[in-house]
Amino acid sequence: xxxxxxxxxxxxxxxxxxxxxxxxxxxxxxxxxxxxxxxxxxxxxxxxxxxxxxxxxxxxxxxxxxxxxxxxxxxxxxxxxxxxxxxxxxxxxxxxxxxxxxxxxxxxxxxxxxxxxxxxxxxxxxxxxxxxxxxxxxxxxxxxxxxxxxxxxxxxxxxxxxxxxxxxxxxxxxxxxxxxxxxxxxxxxxxxxxxxxxxxxxxxxxxxxxxxxxxxxxxxxxxxxxxxxxxxxxxxxxxxxxxxxxxxxxxxxxxxxxxxxxxxxxxxxxxxxxxxxxxxxxxxxxxxxxxxxxxxxxxxxxxxxxxxxxxxxxxxxxxxxxxxxxxxxxxxxxxxxxxxxxxxxxxxxxxxxxxxxxxxxxxxxxxxxxxxxxxxxxxxxxxxxxxxxxxxxxxxxxxxxxxxxxxxxxxxx
Amino acid sequence: xxxxxxxxxxxxxxxxxxxxxxxxxxxxxxxxxxxxxxxxxxxxxxxxxxxxxxxxxxxxxxxxxxxxxxxxxxxxxxxxxxxxxxxxxxxxxxxxxxxxxxxxxxxxxxxxxxxxxxxxxxxxxxxxxxxxxxxxxxxxxxxxxxxxxxxxxxxxxxxxxxxxxxxxxxxxxxxxxxxxxxxxxxxxxxxxxxxxxxxxxxxxxxxxxxxxxxxxxxxxxxxxxxxxxxxxxxxxxxxxxxxxxxxxxxxxxxxxxxxxxxxxxxxxxxxxxxxxxxxxxxxxxxxxxxxxxxxxxxxxxxxxxxxxxxxxxxxxxxxxxxxxxxxxxxxxxxxxxxxxxxxxxxxxxxxxxxxxxxxxxxxxxxxxxxxxxxxxxxxxxxxxxxxxxxxxxxxxxxxxxxxxxxxxxxxxx
Numbered sequence: 001x002x003x004x005x006x007x008x009x010x011x012x013x014x015x016x017x018x019x020x021x022x023x024x025x026x027x028x029x030x031x032x033x034x035x036x037x038x039x040x041x042x043x044x045x046x047x048x049x050x051x052x053x054x055x056x057x058x059x060x061x062x063x064x065x066x067x068x069x070x071x072x073x074x075x076x077x078x079x080x081x082x083x084x085x086x087x088x089x090x091x092x093x094x095x096x097x098x099x100x101x102x103x104x105x106x107x108x109x110x111x112x113x114x115x116x117x118x119x120x121x122x123x124x125x126x127x128x129x130x131x132x133x134x135x136x137x138x139x140x141x142x143x144x145x146x147x148x149x150x151x152x153x154x155x156x157x158x159x160x161x162x163x164x165x166x167x168x169x170x171x172x173x174x175x176x177x178x179x180x181x182x183x184x185x186x187x188x189x190x191x192x193x194x195x196x197x198x199x200x201x202x203x204x205x206x207x208x209x210x211x212x213x214x215x216x217x218x219x220x221x222x223x224x225x226x227x228x229x230x231x232x233x234x235x236x237x238x239x240x241x242x243x244x245x246x247x248x249x250x251x252x253x254x255x256x257x258x259x260x261x262x263x264x265x266x267x268x269x270x271x272x273x274x275x276x277x278x279x280x281x282x283x284x285x286x287x288x289x290x291x292x293x294x295x296x297x298x299x300x301x302x303x304x305x306x307x308x309x310x311x312x313x314x315x316x317x318x319x320x321x322x323x324x325x326x327x328x329x330x331x332x333x334x335x336x337x338x339x340x341x342x343x344x345x346x347x348x349x350x351x352x353x354x355x356x357x358x359x360x361x362x363x364x365x366x367x368x369x370x371x372x373x374x375x376x377x378x379x380x381x382x383x384x385x386x387x388x389x390x391x392x393x394x395x396x397x398x399x400x401x402x403x404x405x406x407x408x409x410x411x412x413x
Numbered sequence: 414x415x416x417x418x419x420x421x422x423x424x425x426x427x428x429x430x431x432x433x434x435x436x437x438x439x440x441x442x443x444x445x446x447x448x449x450x451x452x453x454x455x456x457x458x459x460x461x462x463x464x465x466x467x468x469x470x471x472x473x474x475x476x477x478x479x480x481x482x483x484x485x486x487x488x489x490x491x492x493x494x495x496x497x498x499x500x501x502x503x504x505x506x507x508x509x510x511x512x513x514x515x516x517x518x519x520x521x522x523x524x525x526x527x528x529x530x531x532x533x534x535x536x537x538x539x540x541x542x543x544x545x546x547x548x549x550x551x552x553x554x555x556x557x558x559x560x561x562x563x564x565x566x567x568x569x570x571x572x573x574x575x576x577x578x579x580x581x582x583x584x585x586x587x588x589x590x591x592x593x594x595x596x597x598x599x600x601x602x603x604x605x606x607x608x609x610x611x612x613x614x615x616x617x618x619x620x621x622x623x624x625x626x627x628x629x630x631x632x633x634x635x636x637x638x639x640x641x642x643x644x645x646x647x648x649x650x651x652x653x654x655x656x657x658x659x660x661x662x663x664x665x666x667x668x669x670x671x672x673x674x675x676x677x678x679x680x681x682x683x684x685x686x687x688x689x690x691x692x693x694x695x696x697x698x699x700x701x702x703x704x705x706x707x708x709x710x711x712x713x714x715x716x717x718x719x720x721x722x723x724x725x726x727x728x729x730x731x732x733x734x735x736x737x738x739x740x741x742x743x744x745x746x747x748x749x750x751x752x753x754x755x756x757x758x759x760x761x762x763x764x765x766x767x768x769x770x771x772x773x774x775x776x777x778x779x780x781x782x783x784x785x786x787x788x789x790x791x792x793x794x795x796x797x798x799x800x801x802x803x804x805x806x807x808x809x810x811x812x813x814x815x816x817x818x819x820x821x822x823x824x825x826x
Contacts, residue, residue, distance in 0.1 A: 058747070059743065059746040059747045060745075060746040060747070060752060060754050061742050061743055061745070061746030061754045061774070062746075088739070090739070091739060091742055091771070091774055091775050091776060092775060092776065093775050124737075124739060125739025125740070125742065125743060126738060126739040126742070126771065126775065126776040127776065128776065188726065189726060189740075189743070230725040230726060231644060231723070231724070231725055232724055232725060232726045232740070232743065232744065232747070233743075233746075233747040234743065235739075235742075235743050235746060310644075311644075311645055312643040312644055312645060312725070312817075312821070313601065313602060313643060313645045313821055316817070316818050316820075316821030316822050317821065317822065319818060319822045320821070320822025320823040322822065322823050324537075325539060326501070326503070326504060326537060326538025326539040326648075327538070327602075327645070329474050329504055329538065329539070329648075330472065330474055330538060330602070330645065330646075330647065330648050331645065332473075332474070333472040333473040333474030333475075333646075333648060334471070334472045334473070334645070334646040339473060341473050341474045358504070358539065361474070361504055362504050362505060362506050362539065363504060363505065363539040363540065363541065400818055400821075401818060402815045402818050402819070404725075404729070404818075405729050405732060405813055405814055405815050405817075405818060406815070407729075408725070408726055408729030408730065408733070408813075409729050409730065409732045409733025409735065410733040410735050
């Protein structure tokens with residue numbers, strides 16, 4: 001894809017999932033969570049039926065809402081997404097029933113088909129779940145729908161997240177302004193594999209369901225699949241995108257410049273959400289980015305970048321601002337990437353500068369004081385050059401801290 | 414292997430790597446570590462040349478000592494093992510040279526061939542290394558050799574380990590008493606993949622080099638390859654076994670009852686060391702065992718057991734004595750094992766009793782109070798039944814604690 005020549009005038013705007021034309025959203029507290037203050041039920045609604053696409057977790061244990069959503073999206077259409085936090089509705093005897101009832105209740109309240117509802121849940125696995133909070137909450141939720149409701153929906157889907165994650169961009173396509181927005185939740189149990197944490201994307205772009213799925217499936221390979229907080233792939237991961245066509249651009253029905261522009265804008269949205277997810281990793285004090293270049297193939301670059309980001313030892317060293325680059329090399333060595341370890345260079349970068357710590361796979365003289373200074377910052381890049389080819393990749397994660405252990409030592413209570 | 418019929422009279426004895434006939438060992442402080450009190454150079458010596466076998470890390474980044482040892486063991490023979498802690502001699506420009514010089518110095522001091530020396534290093538990766546501490550230390554080390562020196566060698570190879578790891582067993586073979594002993598080091602960067610951490614095994618069993626390698630390569634699949642502390646596969650992992658034949662049993666040159674007896678005794682030694690390694694995992698407060706039964710194939714059982722033991726979320730829950738069984742199911746789901754998640758049962762066991770927390774992949778009523786009591790113990794078994802076949806497997810690990818983060822946040826300084 002050559003994007004240099006395109007004139008897209010892409011810019012970041014406010015509004016999250018309600019930035020695109022025709023979308024409203026909302027979020028209320030319905031009682032799934034005991035705390036009164038935290039919203040636990042969110043809704044995204046398109047005024048007209050939308051093309052829809054999704055990718056799901058590869059975990060064999062799948063949340064019941066995913067099974068129901070997959071069925072509902074089989075015709076490539078949807079009009080609303082309802083999401084609860086506080087209970088994952090996974091490994092429950094009545095999970096599918098609850099998800100189906102939720103869809104039916106919402107469809108009836110909105111006057112749409114229940115097959116046009118995307119349903120998702122996040123929270124503790126294996127806890128009993130009842131339909132009552134949904135019965136009680138859905139009328140209020142539908143009433144709460146508004147064009148400034150993205151933040152409330154983003155809040156309703158949070159679990160151990162400490163900040164809301166939303167973004168939107170607009171760009172020109174076929175003479176029309178097209179917008180893509182998204183919200184995400186995710187802080188722990190983050191190690192997507194061919195799918196990802198909970199992410200809801202909306203766009204007013206006119207695009208066929210097939211091309212929408214193609215765009216999403218391609219994008220996650222270099223966005224959400226490159227984030228890891230703790231190496232655990234969730235049972236409830238899902239990314240959904242709704243495209244209602246209200247921007248009025250010529251419908252994208254095949255590859256070409258319009259599709260490339262759409263992909264580029266989509267990637268801006270997804271990478272922004274990836275970084276927000278990693279930075280808000282459970283207990284995280286630092287955001288880590290590992291950029292690998294000079295790899296033989298894109299697959300090798302990805303394997304190396306992801307192994308570094310996933311290494312508990314690298315993550316703990318970054319927490320301690322310790323330039324222990326041997327652990328970076330060690331992770332590359334077991335990553336499964338085809339690399340010549342005698343040619344690897346490693347640098348640490350942050351707003352405080354950069355320091356080369358390893359050249360040709362061996363130690364170089366560097367100032368420990370300078371390295372400590374660079375690594376004491378809150379955003380750190382581990383830059384790896386393999387000198388073995390032309391491919392590159394980037395992965396995102398966070399440091400391993402006392403608070404990660406505290407949060408996960410007693411999540412349920 | 415049907416071991417029920419065998420009469421081996423196997424018993425655990427003292428003496429570690431010097432328990433078998435003809436072996437002596439020792440350990441001194443030579444100055445690689447700055448602390449004066451900690452021994453940092455260990456030696457194991459056989460009075461006669463021994464058959465030797467080894468398995469090595471699969472990490473592409475390999476410590477220089479491993480490359481030299483592999484070369485030395487190409488003829489299946491060795492007579493001494495020299496091991497330093499404090500510096501991994503990995504990613505150094507002069508690593509191979511140092512390892513070769515060390516072998517030559519030791520060979521000359523002992524009056525043996527330098528090709529009969531196994532050399533190993535453990536510690537920080539990528540630190541400059543000099544031959545001087547070895548020149549200074551080897552004469553004292555050779556003088557320190559004695560039949561009660563196993564504990565000193567075990568101490569010399571420790572890094573972040575908090576306790577020495579040694580064991581020996583004796584058993585009857587062809588009318589003779591045969592002994593197998595071992596020492597191990599390892600606490601962090603433990604996630605062996607087809608090889609393992611540093612382990613030295615000695616036996617006076619008469620066995621061919623080929624059968625010795627076969628026994629070791631088979632054994633590690635169900636012993637050291639099933640231990641994980643932090644998911645990081647070390648660059649310096651190695652298990653070596655020396656068999657000097659002094660027990661006088663009929664030489665084992667093929668499979669059969671004698672080989673099975675030897676394998677059984679070997680497995681007793683290696684599993685004991687595995688458990689010691691896991692229990693001493695960096696920062697660990699609890700020893701975890703995951704036993705999986707009813708799997709379709711041994712490979713499925715292994716994948717499931719290892720995924721549970723490796724999950725940061727399961728490890729943190731165990732630290733917090735939290736019966737969060739959903740994380741166990743989640744790990745099985747992403748393990749890659751071929752399982753029917755609707756048939757999975759999970760129980761937690763400890764000296765305080767057992768509690769069934771999941772039946773047929775869904776929640777069951779259980780007493781949270783009883784579960785807390787069971788999980789507050791220091792040794793916990795996570796018992797998983799897949800009801801899908803006849804295969805089983807066991808993996809070992811430790812909980813994830815504040816101290817793991819503290820230890821690894823600043824390991825080098």
